[in-house]
Amino acid sequence: MSGRSLTGWGRTSPTRADLVAATDPAVVAHALEQTGRRGVLARGLGRAYGDAAQNAGGTVLTITSLGASVTIDGRGIATVSAATTIDDLIRAALPRGWFVPVTPGTRQVTIGGAVAADIHGKNHHVDGSLMAHVRRLSLITPTGPRTLTPSDALFWATAGGMGLTGVVVSAEVALIPVTTSRVAVDTDRTADLEETLAVMSDGDDGFRYSVGWIDCLSRGARLGRSIVTRADHAGVEALPGEAAADPLAFAPRRPLPAPPWAPGGLLNVATITAFNEAWYRRAPRRERGAIQSIGQFFHPLDGIEGWNRAYGRRGFLQWQILIPFGSEDTLRRIIERLASARCPSFVGVLKRFGPGNAGHLSFPGPGWTLALDMPVGPAVLGPLLDELDEAVVSAGGRIYLAKDSRLRPQLIEAMYPRLPEWRRVRAEADPHGVMNSDLARRLGLLEGHRPAHPRPRARPAAPTPAGAAPGLNTLPS
Ligand SMILES: Cc1cc2nc3c(=O)[nH]c(=O)nc-3n(C[C@H](O)[C@H](O)[C@H](O)COP(=O)(O)OP(=O)(O)OC[C@H]3O[C@@H](n4cnc5c(N)ncnc54)[C@H](O)[C@@H]3O)c2cc1C
Numbered sequence: 001m002s003g004r005s006l007t008g009w010g011r012t013s014p015t016r017a018d019l020v021a022a023t024d025p026a027v028v029a030h031a032l033e034q035t036g037r038r039g040v041l042a043r044g045l046g047r048a049y050g051d052a053a054q055n056a057g058g059t060v061l062t063i064t065s066l067g068a069s070v071t072i073d074g075r076g077i078a079t080v081s082a083a084t085t086i087d088d089l090i091r092a093a094l095p096r097g098w099f100v101p102v103t104p105g106t107r108q109v110t111i112g113g114a115v116a117a118d119i120h121g122k123n124h125h126v127d128g129s130l131m132a133h134v135r136r137l138s139l140i141t142p143t144g145p146r147t148l149t150p151s152d153a154l155f156w157a158t159a160g161g162m163g164l165t166g167v168v169v170s171a172e173v174a175l176i177p178v179t180t181s182r183v184a185v186d187t188d189r190t191a192d193l194e195e196t197l198a199v200m201s202d203g204d205d206g207f208r209y210s211v212g213w214i215d216c217l218s219r220g221a222r223l224g225r226s227i228v229t230r231a232d233h234a235g236v237e238a239l240p241g242e243a244a245a246d247p248l249a250f251a252p253r254r255p256l257p258a259p260p261w262a263p264g265g266l267l268n269v270a271t272i273t274a275f276n277e278a279w280y281r282r283a284p285r286r287e288r289g290a291i292q293s294i295g296q297f298f299h300p301l302d303g304i305e306g307w308n309r310a311y312g313r314r315g316f317l318q319w320q321i322l323i324p325f326g327s328e329d330t331l332r333r334i335i336e337r338l339a340s341a342r343c344p345s346f347v348g349v350l351k352r353f354g355p356g357n358a359g360h361l362s363f364p365g366p367g368w369t370l371a372l373d374m375p376v377g378p379a380v381l382g383p384l385l386d387e388l389d390e391a392v393v394s395a396g397g398r399i400y401l402a403k404d405s406r407l408r409p410q411l412i413e414a415m416y417p418r419l420p421e422w423r424r425v426r427a428e429a430d431p432h433g434v435m436n437s438d439l440a441r442r443l444g445l446l447e448g449h450r451p452a453h454p455r456p457r458a459r460p461a462a463p464t465p466a467g468a469a470p471g472l473n474t475l476p477s
Helices: 025-033 086-096 111-117 153-158 193-206 269-282 294-298 307-311 328-341 381-394 409-415 419-429 438-443
Strands: 004-006 015-021 040-043 059-062 070-072 077-081 134-141 144-148 167-174 182-190 209-214 226-233 286-293 316-324 348-353 367-375
Touching: 015 025, 025 040, 025 059, 025 134, 025 144, 025 167, 070 086, 077 086, 086 111, 111 167, 134 153, 144 153, 153 419, 182 193, 182 294, 193 209, 193 226, 193 328, 193 348, 286 294, 316 328, 316 381, 328 367, 328 381, 381 409, 409 419, 409 438
Parallel strands: 015 059, 040 059
Antiparallel strands: 004 015, 070 077, 077 167, 134 144, 134 167, 182 226, 182 286, 209 226, 209 348, 316 367, 348 367
16 A cells, blocks of 8 residues: 555554645645545644544645744734644744643644644633634635634534544634743642542632642552642742743753663553652642743653653553543542553543533533553553443543544444534535544544444453452442
């Protein structure tokens, strides 16, 4: 087969596609006129973890070829090309006293990719996800170019629509005003899950940003111990002398190269347990008002270039779930199950989301989101995550499509109940099914999947190792 081999950030499941450099909107429009069986898809910087930016046997438009462009008006409305990265936007906005309304854990995502995933940051409980701040989108669909505002159904089908409604070529984003490029951070180290949830529930609303780094390998009395950090943009008066002289300076360090590969067996339960212990201990028990740079607080992983290669040849996956408020028991049982199964997962991320938006497939909604990176390899991983997915569905939750590489299609409609409505809106813009992706085919997003069993069934619990907790389905609630 011709074309280039592509993977997501997790470096699993490579597939080949013909790459077309989207040098200008006319190239995009021309590519969408084709009716080849395998279709067309936009790709940004490939930071989606799974197969969302892959299109096996079809065409992939590389949107970075459009080039970055940013203009900012006096009200802080930025007009950006879809190829502009969050990094580009921060660099253009900060010197003028503006900041991005939402940033993910890396600056290396394009605006096109950010819209397609309706990305969230550490401020979802206050500011919502990205699309709450997008005023206008220019989208090229297979039926022609469209200018969309929040009053259009197609705007909301594109928000979190994983590139399947067309190709975003530009967007207008409302920035937020800041007076410095620093944040003032409060840190609390919690002893267990109850304390973690209590600290975050009681205090989050007093901070714009909040996140918990949760140790998903500790068990017993330490189950769910975390480092909770919460922050607000710092005022000039909070900065130390030399920083106050240039309060909007933004000069992140050049990333250090990651080791090209991890020696076989390095990422095992013992080494990751030791890493999690060290990570937990190095955090202050309680600290108030520590001044940190934007890179330190929002994008620590950007300091290591190509860190995703450190997981070795087999790659890794990220499992990110939403568990609605009121189902904290399920969250606890999931964390117990992960810890007792001894699945090697690095320190995970826990956030408290605020209300969702009108995006049919937008991921965030009121509840807790937990995200865990895990190296692919251990045989227990697939059955364990299948089992946990069912617990997520039973609690009314879902998994984040921008991170997914392995969800079973039978669960998708239960997780995203507005999928049929999304399909109708999408079909008006793409009646002949030109837009397509590996993710869409795997999950039956476009046409629906005909499951062998009409309803998701509770699967029997996988055999558990001695001393491990029984499967979630067998646990009393
Ligand atoms: C270290 C790390 C941390 C992250 N942290 C967060 C986080 O905190 N919050 C969060 O929400 N996400 C997070 N993500 C996920 C990331 O924000 C999303 O996957 C985002 O979509 C990646 O953007 P990209 O430019 O790399 O797009 P790609 O990965 O290339 O593509 C992702 C999707 O966007 C579509 N797409 C890309 N460009 C366009 C376009 N111009 N028009 C239409 N569709 C398009 C693709 O078809 C695909 O479906 C993180 C990822 C990494 C690697």
